[in-house]
Amino acid sequence: MAETVTKIGPYTLLTRISQGGMAEVYKAKQHGVEGFERTVAIKRILPHIARDPNFIAMFQAEAKLAVQLQHGNIAQIYKLGRHGDTFYIALEYVDGRDVGAILDHAQRSNNPAPAALACYILARVCDGLDYAHNKTDPRGNPLNIIHRDISPPNILVSYEGEVKIIDFGLAKAASSTIQTQAGVIKGKLAYMSPEQVRGAQIDHRSDVFAAGVVFFEILTGKRLFRGNSDLETFEKVRNCHVPRPSTINPRIPRRLEQILLTALARDPDRRFQSAGALHDRLKEFMFTNRMAARGEHLGRWMRDTFQKN
Secondary structure, eight states, X not given: OOOOOXXXXXXXXXXXXXXXXXXEEEEEEEEOGGGOEEEEEEEEXXXXXXXXXXXXXXXXXXXXXXXXXXXXXBOXXXXXXXXXXXXXXXXXXXXXXXXXXXXXXXXXXXOXXXXXXXXXXXXXXXXXXXXXXXXXXXXXXXXXXXXXXXXXXXXXXXXXSOEEEOOOTTOOOTTOSOOOOXXXXXXOGGGSOHHHHTTOOOOHHHHHHHHHHHHXXXXXXXXXXXXXXXXXXXXXXXXXXXXXXXXXXTTSOHHHHXXXXXXXXXXXXXXXXXXXXXXXXXXHHHHHTTOOOOHHHHHHHHHHHXXXX
16 A cells, blocks of 8 residues: 655645656645745655665755856745655645646647747746856855756746756756766766767756757747657757747747757857856847747746646
């Protein structure tokens, strides 16, 4: 019989949001004195791997790294705790949907999100990534953070129009004691950079490429590299054949298309050299084309799209 959990530490579990290979995520409540109450998300290591010291160490490393990231476009970590013989992370709860849900809606309706809102989402993602990429320790030494798993499930959009990156669990910092085993590819295959699937050394420009893949899919409503099998997806990413987005969605302006194709360059040296550079180009494009998208516009679109009253 499956284990039934109603409380983890000081948190009362409400519903399970998702489950991955290493952890499960719950919506939960934290209660305090004088009627204090806060909704949080609880990420709990799965019981069947809780005894594996490598997974526990990775889980702890995620929290210790992410707790240093204090930015409006990165979901905040509140606490790393232990419950029985397993660990959990309490983090900011985002009331909304992930970009995967936005893509699913676009495919069902054959109607991609408006370009202005797609630009706004990606600009916010790039802002958060640029902050993380440039984060230093208290002595000023670069942490060399690479998210390594920028993909639709790891970008949340709230019904108020907030955009939050989650799950730095695959991030790699110079200070981390967790090293990826040689030859093991981690992350979601369809959103990896060509150099990542080749097993080559990667840097922050790999995250820029992944953000470009997500951007392509939001703008067109079509998956870029996902194939019918892992092998097919692997080959598509490695070959990095990117069709012109305007052949799929003719409403995409040519200048925006060029920005997107630059982010998706197979050669890292031909991409935007930082998430900040991509952010600035998007903001410039929006300003020039009078795209006055703001969080309130995105929030209204999210509520309308997903029928949130």
